[in-house]
Amino acid sequence: MVLADLGRRINAALAQINKEPVIDAKVLDALLKEICHALLEADVNVRLVGNLRNNVKNAVKIQDLAAGINKRKVIQKAVLDELCRLVEPGAEAFKPKKGAKxxxxxxxxxxxxxxxxxxxxxxxxxxxxxxxxxxxxxxxxxxxxxxxxxxxxxxxxxxxxxxxxxxxxxxxxxxxxxxxxxxxxxxxxxxxxxxxxxxxxxxxxxxxxxxxxxxxxxxxxxxxxxxxxxxxxxxxxxxxxxxxxxxxxxxxxxxxxxxxxxxxxxxxxxxxxxxxxxxxxxxxxxxxxxxxxxxGMGDISGLMETVQDLKLDQNKNLMKNLEQGIFTIRDMYEQFQNISKMGPLSKMMQMMPGMSEMSLEGSDELGAQRIKRLMTIMDSMSELELDSDGKIFHQNQNRILRVAMGSGTSVREVEELLVQHKGFQGMVKKFGGNKGLLKGMGPGMDGKMSPQQMQQKMAQMQRMLPRGMPGMNNIMRQMMGGGGGGGGGGLGGMPDLSQMQNMMKQMGLGGMPNMGNRR
Known part of the structure; x- marks a missing residue:
């Protein structure tokens, strides 16, 4: 997006203070100088930039902070608050009234x-x-x-x-x-x-x-x-x-x-x-x-809102299957439909914490074409085949040939789809069921986990991903690092895992199709 470079520069400046052994007025001045310079280059009004600088200094008052206070967190919060104030006019937006004109x-x-x-x-x-x-x-x-x-x-x-x-x-x-x-x-x-x-x-x-x-x-x-x-x-x-x-x-x-x-x-x-x-x-x-x-901190709530707007959580059969650790070919088809409804892949990735640094140029068109082709293959399957776990094709190879001819694709492409479904199926079995990873991550946790628990869960997720999903492995690595190449610096942090779990369930576990080149 238009301010992505500004965000990277501010985040890099904030990450820099994590490397400083001592946080003093000199370090704060250097940080504010870099942030103000980045804002001015982005064409932000000079007066507003000056106000931001003064407000951060007044909010922090580094010389008055007690010895036990985490000065880095105080500075980061003050900068975040002032950046929000920069784009907050203080006026309430119009809200339409239901049933009125x-x-x-x-x-x-x-x-x-x-x-x-x-x-x-x-x-x-x-x-x-x-x-x-x-x-x-x-x-x-x-x-x-x-x-x-x-x-x-x-x-x-x-x-x-x-x-x-x-x-x-x-x-x-x-x-x-x-x-x-x-x-x-x-x-x-x-x-x-x-x-x-x-x-x-x-x-x-x-x-x-x-x-x-x-x-x-x-x-x-x-x-x-x-x-x-x-x-x-x-x-x-x-x-x-x-x-x-x-x-x-x-x-x-x-x-x-x-x-x-x-x-x-x-x-x-x-x-x-x-x-x-x-x-x-x-x-x-x-x-x-x-x-x-x-x-680069993501927008999980925005992604959740998109999921809810599109009513992706209203497929009762899919939810029931997932809870039992079952994933049919029809489930994968419906998951691809959900992904298509949500818009470009790059837009979704920007909502994920730490994903703004990833280069997704060209992936939107590639991903859309790939999903459309996979769905065309599944459109040529019978009801029995769609509701199966995929084994029916291995028991009768003529089914693969019939689906390939009916969809205008090759036998190899149908086989690739079945391999991909098998990978998803294995992941769902590990996630769902009585002993799955999602067990114990529900509402009873009140949305709270220690950083260590989050790290363990993310590591488990990463190990469970099918090998043919390099993009998702990158995502998990980014999320576990808390925000990209700054070594966990800046304002990046672990996302609310209960929100992530809820969103993934609503989307059909959120498993992404293989966007890479076909072999």
Missing amino acids: NIIMFVGLQGSGKTTTCTKLAYHYQRKGWKVCLVCADTFRAGAFDQLKQNATKAKIPYYGSYTETDPVQIAHEGVEKFKKEGFEIIIVDTSGRHKQEAELFEEMIQISTVVNPDNTIFVMDATIGQAAEAQSRAFHEATKIGSIIITKMDGHAKGGGAISAVAATHSPIIFIGTGEHIHDLERFEPRRFVQKML
Whole structure:
């Protein structure tokens, strides 16, 4: 993501203090100098960087700390708190009311990704069970309605627009009234992109706002515009009273600190960040979660939320099988479906503690293609074969040939799938059952384990992984190290293992398919 390099630099600076034999004012000054330098290079406002430096020094007061206090932990906590404060505007974000007519109006600069973000937000609410629709009131940009229509159709979201009506105020009014009568709970209105110097377009935006009377006006901001964001956001806020912010293009390599800090300075809460072009590339923004993820600490709660939104825990047969240590071919098929629903592999890995350092370039496309091919093979299996443990194929080799011909693949590929299933099956037997690894890791533990117990459990998990899963072995090693190449330094730490266990069970143990090259 856009601030990944900033996160690495701050984490490296924090890791450095673990190597210092004595923590004194000189060490603290050196740490703050490096962090401030990294923030300034990321285009964060100079005044805000200065405030962060002073606040950390005031919070730590290293000369007053008692001898027995862990100064490293005090400094790390102070830095984390101030980084969170940097992106926390102190204003509560709008929350739609269930059963009511919630009208959300989108505004922003041209080219900020506003229309795409409209669909992403609609899809986000739709996934959570809301009755959502879209209204295209952008008549300025050629093809705007076609784009929204295409996106909405793909996401199966009702939409309204016109090829003949040229008045955006009229379109907005008609669309909103139509969907109100039809009982929609969230009505999202897309408007033309505009600049603060375009007085005519700004007046049009004010007219649309007056007609539809939005409950929340969202300003969509491109992360690449840097410190120009402050002037733009203030101009929009004065015209339409912005209620929330969505920052887009956070998957690029440009400086994003300016946009974030400028938004925080206007006291408008950031509610989501766009991290890609796909419909699921929209992440709910929470300051602490954002900073933790930026620093490579992961976002297990975000991953858990994705699992719950997609209702991956509602397959009762799969859960029953897992508890008994059983893993059929159908279970593996459903697990692959779950992984596909969760979005790109790289996005999932960023939510895992210590995984931000791993290079996953090219793995998203490779992984998606591999999963699709494996599922095609399983689509050619009979009900009996899918519900089996795989032995049925070894008892009758003609079944392998039939599945290969039916799926348009080779016998070797079918055999590779069966070998992979056998590996998963062995892992599930060790995890599940009365003597499995998951026994004793449930709610009764209250989510608490000593670091030694966590280390032992992680080591056991790593030993249980099938040999054909090098990616997962890397993940376990990263997690056991508590956050990547800094030797456990920085703010990295062991994840809450009870959360991990719960998430893995909901996902079907979270076993990842072999993304590597076929031999």
